Amino acid sequence: MTVFASCLGHPRIGVARELKKALESFWAKKSSAEALEGVASSLRRRHWEAMKSAGIDFVPSNDFSLYDHVLDAAVMVGAVPARYRGIEDRLMRYFAMARGLQDRGAGVDVPALEMTKWFDTNYHYIVPELEEGQAFQLDATKLLAELEEARALGVETRPVILGPVTLLLLSKVASGGKGEPLDHLEALLPVYEQLLAQLAERHVGWVQIDEPCLVLDLSARARQAYEVALKRLAGSVRRPKILVATYFGALGDNLSLVREGGCEGLHVDLVRAPEQLDAVLAGLGAETVLSVGVVDGRNIWRTDLDAAHGLVLRAVARLGAARVIVAPSCSLLHVPVDLAAEKKLDAELKGWLAFAAQKLDEVRALAGAAESEQPSGVIFEEARVALSGRRASPRTRNPAVRARTAAVTEVMKRRAAPFADRATKQRARFQLPALPTTTIGSFPQTGDVRGARAAWRAGKMSEADYQEFLQAETRRCVEKQEALGLDVLVHGEFERTDMVEYFGERLEGYAFTENGWVQSYGSRCVKPPVLFGDVVRPEAMTVEWSRYAQSLTKRPMKGMLTGPVTILQWSFVRDDQPRSETCLQIALAIRDEVVDLEAGGIPIIQVDEPAIREGLPLRRGDWAAYLQWAVDAFRVATSGVRDETQIQTHMCYSEFSDILDSIAALDADVLLIETSRSRMELLVDFGQFRYPNDVGPGVYDIHSPRVPSTEEMVELLERAAQVLPVERLWVNPDCGLKTRGWPEVEGALVGMVEAAKRARARLAGRAG
Ligand SMILES: Nc1nc2c(c(=O)[nH]1)N[C@@H](CNc1ccc(C(=O)N[C@@H](CCC(=O)N[C@@H](CCC(=O)N[C@@H](CCC(=O)O)C(=O)O)C(=O)O)C(=O)O)cc1)CN2
Numbered sequence: 001m002t003v004f005a006s007c008l009g010h011p012r013i014g015v016a017r018e019l020k021k022a023l024e025s026f027w028a029k030k031s032s033a034e035a036l037e038g039v040a041s042s043l044r045r046r047h048w049e050a051m052k053s054a055g056i057d058f059v060p061s062n063d064f065s066l067y068d069h070v071l072d073a074a075v076m077v078g079a080v081p082a083r084y085r086g087i088e089d090r091l092m093r094y095f096a097m098a099r100g101l102q103d104r105g106a107g108v109d110v111p112a113l114e115m116t117k118w119f120d121t122n123y124h125y126i127v128p129e130l131e132e133g134q135a136f137q138l139d140a141t142k143l144l145a146e147l148e149e150a151r152a153l154g155v156e157t158r159p160v161i162l163g164p165v166t167l168l169l170l171s172k173v174a175s176g177g178k179g180e181p182l183d184h185l186e187a188l189l190p191v192y193e194q195l196l197a198q199l200a201e202r203h204v205g206w207v208q209i210d211e212p213c214l215v216l217d218l219s220a221r222a223r224q225a226y227e228v229a230l231k232r233l234a235g236s237v238r239r240p241k242i243l244v245a246t247y248f249g250a251l252g253d254n255l256s257l258v259r260e261g262g263c264e265g266l267h268v269d270l271v272r273a274p275e276q277l278d279a280v281l282a283g284l285g286a287e288t289v290l291s292v293g294v295v296d297g298r299n300i301w302r303t304d305l306d307a308a309h310g311l312v313l314r315a316v317a318r319l320g321a322a323r324v325i326v327a328p329s330c331s332l333l334h335v336p337v338d339l340a341a342e343k344k345l346d347a348e349l350k351g352w353l354a355f356a357a358q359k360l361d362e363v364r365a366l367a368g369a370a371e372s373e374q375p376s377g378v379i380f381e382e383a384r385v386a387l388s389g390r391r392a393s394p395r396t397r398n399p400a401v402r403a404r405t406a407a408v409t410e411v412m413k414r415r416a417a418p419f420a421d422r423a424t425k426q427r428a429r430f431q432l433p434a435l436p437t438t439t440i441g442s443f444p445q446t447g448d449v450r451g452a453r454a455a456w457r458a459g460k461m462s463e464a465d466y467q468e469f470l471q472a473e474t475r476r477c478v479e480k481q482e483a484l485g486l487d488v489l490v491h492g493e494f495e496r497t498d499m500v501e502y503f504g505e506r507l508e509g510y511a512f513t514e515n516g517w518v519q520s521y522g523s524r525c526v527k528p529p530v531l532f533g534d535v536v537r538p539e540a541m542t543v544e545w546s547r548y549a550q551s552l553t554k555r556p557m558k559g560m561l562t563g564p565v566t567i568l569q570w571s572f573v574r575d576d577q578p579r580s581e582t583c584l585q586i587a588l589a590i591r592d593e594v595v596d597l598e599a600g601g602i603p604i605i606q607v608d609e610p611a612i613r614e615g616l617p618l619r620r621g622d623w624a625a626y627l628q629w630a631v632d633a634f635r636v637a638t639s640g641v642r643d644e645t646q647i648q649t650h651m652c653y654s655e656f657s658d659i660l661d662s663i664a665a666l667d668a669d670v671l672l673i674e675t676s677r678s679r680m681e682l683l684v685d686f687g688q689f690r691y692p693n694d695v696g697p698g699v700y701d702i703h704s705p706r707v708p709s710t711e712e713m714v715e716l717l718e719r720a721a722q723v724l725p726v727e728r729l730w731v732n733p734d735c736g737l738k739t740r741g742w743p744e745v746e747g748a749l750v751g752m753v754e755a756a757k758r759a760r761a762r763l764a765g766r767a768g
C-alpha cells in the first residue's frame with residue numbers, strides 16, 4: 001500500500017508573472033481575449049505537468065483563476081448581481097465584477113464588487129454580493145472546461161470547489177438587503193448537488209471542497225449551516241468522493257461537524273496546528289481518509305522532513321496507509337513558484353528554502369517514506385544538513401540584537417507626555433488650518449518610474465542617473481503638492497518598489513528574491529522579502545530622501561516608514577522563534593530610523609501599519625496576546641521622539657470596530673484610516689468609543705480611477721464632524737496613490753483640497 005501525495009492548489013500567476021502581464025495587456029486593450037486565454041491555458045498546462053512529474057497523485061483543477069477563486073465560485077453558482085447581468089460577454093462581465101467597468105461612450109459605469117483579505121493572508125478575494133431573493137443557478141463552464149482540458153493532456157484531476165458555507169460566510173448581503181448570507185443556504189445547496197452529479201457523470205473520482213471557515217470560531221447559526229450542508233453534500237445520490245479541506249488553523253470544536261457530515265476525506269493543516277493531530281485522529285469517522293498538511297503552504301522554509309514524517313507516521317499508525325494522504329498545509333497560492341529561478345541568493349540560504357516546486361518534491365518524498373520508520377534518501381539527507389546548518393548558523397543570531405530586545409523597558413514603550421500635551425505643542429509648532437490636508441505617502445508609480453528602475457537594475461542606467469531621476473520625480477511631486485495647496489507634504493516614495501520590500505532590502509537579517517512573486521489581488525503581486533536572521537539596521541534607510549524633500553519646501557514634510565507589524569506580516573518570516581520576538585527586533589530598527597528622521601529635521605513621521613488587522617489571529621481567544629505584542633512593537637518603534645514631533649500612522653482594511661482599544665493604545669498623534677468605501681460607518685464606532693487622538697478618515701477611495709466629486713467629499717467630512725470633534729479631524733485619501741495615474745490623482749486632490757476649504761467654512765462655527 002502506498003500513501004498518496006496531493007496538492008490543494010498551485011500558484012497561478014506564473015514564475016515570470018505571465019498571467020499578470022497577459023491580464024494587464026488585455027485590460028489595456030493591447031491584446032485579445034484569445035491571447036489571454038492562450039496564456040492562461042499554457043500556464044495551467046505547465047502547472048499540471050509540473051505536479052504530475054513531481055509525482056503528485058491528486059492534482060487539482062479549477063484552482064486556476066483569471067482573477068480570484070472566490071469570484072469564480074460566485075459566478076459558478078450564479079451569484080451575479082443585477083448590475084452586471086446586462087453585460088453580454090462572459091469575460092467582460094467577469095472583469096466588471098472584479099474591477100468595475102467604465103465605458104463613457106457606451107454610458108456604462110458599474111463599480112466593482114468589494115475586495116477584502118483572505119483570512120489572515122495578504123491575498124485579497126472579491127466579496128460576493130447576494131441579492132434579496134437571490135436565485136442561484138449552476139454555471140459549471142469553467143470548472144468542466146478545465147477538467148476536460150487536463151484530461152486532454154492526460155492528467156486526471158481532483159477539482160477544487162469553494163464550499164457552500166464558506167462561500168456564504170465570505171459573502172455579503174447587497175446593501176439595503178435584509179437578513180444574512182446564511183439565509184441563502186437552502187437555495188444554494190441544490191446547485192452544489194447538481195454540480196456533484198455532473199462530476200459523477202463525468203466519472204470524476206474525488207472533489208476537494210474547501211471549507212476554511214471550519215477553523216474559525218463559529219456562531220451557532222454557522223455550525224448549524226455546516227450540519228445541514230455537509231450532510232446534504234454527502235447525501236447526494238450521485239457524486240464523487242468528497243475531501244473537505246480546512247486550513248490556516250485547527251478545527252477544534254468544529255471537528256465533530258465534519259465527522260457527522262460523513263464525507264470521505266478531511267484535510268487538516270498540521271503546520272499551523274500540529275497539536276490538533278491527536279484530536280483529529282481520535283475524532284475522525286471510521287473510514288474517513290485524512291489528508292495531512294505537513295508542508296507549509298504559507299512560508300518558504302525547507303520542511304523539517306523528519307518532523308513532518310513523524311506526523312505522517314502517527315497518522316499511518318492509527319489509520320493505515322490507505323487512509324492517509326500527504327499534502328501541503330494549504331494551497332500553494334501563497335508561495336512563489338520555483339526556487340530554481342533564484343540566481344542571486346547565496347547557496348547556503350537557498351538551501352534553507354523551498355518554493356512551490358520544491359514543496360511538491362517534499363510532499364512526494366514524505367508520501368514515499370510514510371511507511372518507513374527511518375526515512376532515508378537524498379532529499380531527507382539534504383533536509384537534515386540544511387536544517388542543522390540553519391540552526392547552527394551565526395547568520396541567524398546576533399547577540400547584540402538579542403541583548404537589546406531583552407533590555408526593552410516600559411519607558412521605551414511610552415511617549416514622554418500624554419497626547420493632550422503633545423497636541424498642544426504640535427499645534428503651536430505647525431500652525432495648520434482646521435481640517436488639515438495630507439496624503440498617505442505614495443504618488444503614482446508610473447511606467448516611467450518602473451522603467452527607470454528596471455533599466456538601472458539591468459545596468460542600463462547608471463546609479464547617478466537613477467538617483468537624479470528619482471530626485472526629479474520627488475521634486476516634481478513636492479511642487480505639485482504645493483500647487484495643490486496640501487498642508488502636510490510627502491516625498492512620494494518613488495525610490496521604493498514595494499514598501500516592505502524596500503525596508504527588507506535595507507535591513508540585515510533579510511534576503512530578497514528576484515522572482516519570488518506572490519499574488520496579492522488580481523494582477524497585483526508582491527515579492528515578500530525573506531527574514532531569516534536577527535534584524536539590524538546598518539544605516540539610516542529613508543533619512544536622505546526625506547531631508548531632500550524637506551529642503552524643497554517650507555511646509556512640513558512627513559517622513560514615511562512602514563511599521564514593525566506590517567513589515568513582519570508582509571515578509572516571509574523565520575519560523576525558528578516566536579513572531580513577537582522578530583517583531584520587536586524590527587521595532588527597534590524602526591525606532592532608530594524614527595529618531596534619525598527627527599534628528600534630520602523631519603517634523604512629522606508616519607509609521608504605516610496597514611497589516612495590523614490582517615495579523616489578528618483567526619480565533620478570538622488568541623487576540624489578546626497578539627494585540628499586546630503588536631501594540632507594544634508599534635509603541636517601541638514610535639516613542640523615541642520629542643513631544644513636538646508628530647507621529648502619524650495609516651491603516652487600510654480598517655475593520656477594527658472590535659479592537660478600537662488597541663488602536664487607541666498605539667497612541668499615534670494622528671491616525672489616517674480607510675473609511676470612504678463604508679461611507680464613514682467606522683467613524684460612528686470611533687465616536688462612540690471616544691477615540692482620543694486625531695483622525696484622518698479617508699474621503700475618497702483610491703482603488704478606483706474614478707475622480708470623486710468635491711461635494712461627495714464635503715458630505716463625508718460633515719458626517720465625520722458629526723461624530724468626532726472638528727478640531728481633531730484631518731483630510732486625506734483612503735490609502736497611497738501608487739497604483740493610480742497622475743491625471744486622476746490631480747483631479748481628486750484638487751477636489752479634496754477644495755472640499756476641505758468648503759467644510760472649514762461650513763463647520764467653522766463648530767470648531768473649537
Ligand atoms: N507588500 C504589500 N502588500 C500589500 C500592499 C502593498 O503595498 N505592499 N498593499 C495592499 C494591496 N496590495 C497590493 C499589492 C501589490 C501592489 C502592486 O502594485 N504591485 C506591483 C509590483 C510592485 C513592484 O515591486 N514592482 C517592481 C517591479 C516592477 C516590474 O514589473 N518591472 C518590470 C519593468 C518595469 C516596466 O517597464 O513596467 C519588469 O521587471 O519586467 C518595481 O517597481 O521595480 C505590481 O504587481 O505591479 C499594489 C497593492 C495590501 N497588501
Ligand code: MET
Binds near residue numbers: 499735736
Ligand atoms: C498599503 S498602505 C500604503 C502606505 C504607503 N505609505 C503608501 O502610501 O503607499
Ligand SMILES: [Zn+2]
Binds near residue numbers: 610650652734735736
Ligand atoms: Zn493603505
